[in-house]
Amino acid sequence: MGQKPSWMRESGPGWTEREPKVVYENPWILVTESRPIAPTGREALYGVVHMKNLALGVLPLHDDGTVTLVGQQRYVFGAYSWELPEGGGPVGENPLTNIQRELAEEAGLAAREWRQILSMQMSNAVTDEHCLGYLATGLHEVPPRPDENELIAVARVPFREALAQAVNGNMPDAITVALLLRAYHMAKEGELPRRLTEVML
Amino acid sequence: MGQKPSWMRESGPGWTEREPKVVYENPWILVTESRPIAPTGREALYGVVHMKNLALGVLPLHDDGTVTLVGQQRYVFGAYSWELPEGGGPVGENPLTNIQRELAEEAGLAAREWRQILSMQMSNAVTDEHCLGYLATGLHEVPPRPDENELIAVARVPFREALAQAVNGNMPDAITVALLLRAYHMAKEGELPRRLTEVML
Numbered sequence: 001m002g003q004k005p006s007w008m009r010e011s012g013p014g015w016t017e018r019e020p021k022v023v024y025e026n027p028w029i030l031v032t033e034s035r036p037i038a039p040t041g042r043e044a045l046y047g048v049v050h051m052k053n054l055a056l057g058v059l060p061l062h063d064d065g066t067v068t069l070v071g072q073q074r075y076v077f078g079a080y081s082w083e084l085p086e087g088g089g090p091v092g093e094n095p096l097t098n099i100q101r102e103l104a105e106e107a108g109l110a111a112r113e114w115r116q117i118l119s120m121q122m123s124n125a126v127t128d129e130h131c132l133g134y135l136a137t138g139l140h141e142v143p144p145r146p147d148e149n150e151l152i153a154v155a156r157v158p159f160r161e162a163l164a165q166a167v168n169g170n171m172p173d174a175i176t177v178a179l180l181l182r183a184y185h186m187a188k189e190g191e192l193p194r195r196l197t198e199v200m201l
Numbered sequence: 202m203g204q205k206p207s208w209m210r211e212s213g214p215g216w217t218e219r220e221p222k223v224v225y226e227n228p229w230i231l232v233t234e235s236r237p238i239a240p241t242g243r244e245a246l247y248g249v250v251h252m253k254n255l256a257l258g259v260l261p262l263h264d265d266g267t268v269t270l271v272g273q274q275r276y277v278f279g280a281y282s283w284e285l286p287e288g289g290g291p292v293g294e295n296p297l298t299n300i301q302r303e304l305a306e307e308a309g310l311a312a313r314e315w316r317q318i319l320s321m322q323m324s325n326a327v328t329d330e331h332c333l334g335y336l337a338t339g340l341h342e343v344p345p346r347p348d349e350n351e352l353i354a355v356a357r358v359p360f361r362e363a364l365a366q367a368v369n370g371n372m373p374d375a376i377t378v379a380l381l382l383r384a385y386h387m388a389k390e391g392e393l394p395r396r397l398t399e400v401m402l
Contacts, residue, residue: 075245170205172321
C-alpha cells in the first residue's frame with residue numbers, strides 16, 4: 001500500500017457495534033447478526049458472514065505468454081466454472097505457502113517468481129472476505145495432487161484468450177477477472193519484463 | 202457473453218444436492234446448510250450464503266477524464282472505504298434502473314450513456330452473489346438523495362489516481378478494482394471514444 005492522497009480523507013463518525021450474536025457456524029464461515037448504530041444515528045440490522053480463510057488466487061503466466069486455467073463444477077452456482085487456480089488459507093498462516101500448494105495441487109505447477117499484485121475485499125457489505133492475488137512466473141511442472149472433493153480440469157491458453165473470456169462474462173469469477181485485468185495493466189505500464197509483455201499482448 | 206472456445210469444455214459429473222436447510226435469514230441474505238455429494242463421490246459440508254440482491258457498481262467517468270468516488274464507513278470491516286458508487290438491486294428488478302438510482306443518491310449524478318462492462322461472481326465458493334458493473338458517461342449533476350443509513354462523502358479525481366489507489370491496496374473493494382482495471386483495458390484497446398481515452402490516460 002502506498003501513501004494515501006488527500007482526497008482519501010475519512011470523515012464522520014463510525015458505526016457503533018451492539019451485541020452481535022452467532023447465528024451459524026461451520027469450519028469455513030461464522031455468521032453473526034447485530035443491530036449496530038449507523039453513522040447517521042439510526043439503528044440498522046446486519047447479518048455478517050465472517051470468513052475463516054483468506055481467499056487466495058494466482059495467475060500462472062508461462063514464458064510463452066500462455067496462462068494455466070482450471071475447470072471445475074462449482075457447487076454454489078450449480079455450474080461448471082473455468083478460473084485461475086484459487087484456494088483458501090486460514091488467517092494467520094503464510095498465504096504465499098498456501099497459494100503455492102494450491103497451484104501445485106490444482107495445476108501441477110511451481111514457480112520461480114511470486115509477486116502479490118492485488119489485495120481486495122470481495123463483498124464488503126455482507127462478508128469480511130479478503131483476497132490476495134498473485135502473479136507466478138518462471139513456471140515448471142510438478143505432479144498434481146488434487147483435493148478429495150475436487151475434480152479439476154486444466155487448460156493452457158494464450159493470455160489474450162483468457163482475458164477475453166473474463167471480460168465477456170463467460171469466466172465470471174471475480175478474482176479471475178481482476179487478476180487478468182491487473183496483469184494486462186502491468187504489461188501495458190511496463191511493470192513486467194519486456195519479453196513477457198511482447199508474447200502476452 | 203460471446204461463444205465459448207473449445208478449451209472451455211465442461212467435464213465430469215456435477216454435484217448432487219442433498220437436503221439443504223435454512224439456518225439463517227434476513228431481508229438481504231439466506232444461509233443454507235447441506236451435505237451434497239461432490240463430483241468425486243464424497244460427501245461434503247456446505248454453508249451457502251444466498252444473496253437476495255444483485256450487486257451493482259458503476260464507474261462514473263467525466264468528460265475531462267476524472268471519476269467520481271464515494272467514501273463511507275463500512276460496518277463489516279469497521280473501516281472507512283473509498284469506492285465507486287454501488288448498491289444492491291433485488292433479483293428480478295431492472296438492474297439499470299437500480300444503479301441509476303444509486304448513482305443519483307450517492308454521487309448526485311445522472312448519465313446520458315450507460316454500458317454494462319463486467320459480469321462477475323464475487324465469491325463463488327461461499328456465496329451466490331452476482332455483480333453487474335457499468336460505465337456511465339455523459340454525466341451531469343442532479344440533487345443527491347442519501348440513504349437514511351448512509352453518510353456519503355464524494356470525491357472527483359483523475360482516472361489514473363483512482364486506478365493507482367485501487368491496485369496498491371488503498372481502495373480494496375473488489376468491484377471498484379475490477380471496474381477501474383476494465384475501463385483502463387477498454388481505453389487501451391480502443392473501446393472508448395478517442396477523446397475520452399486521451400484525457401483518462
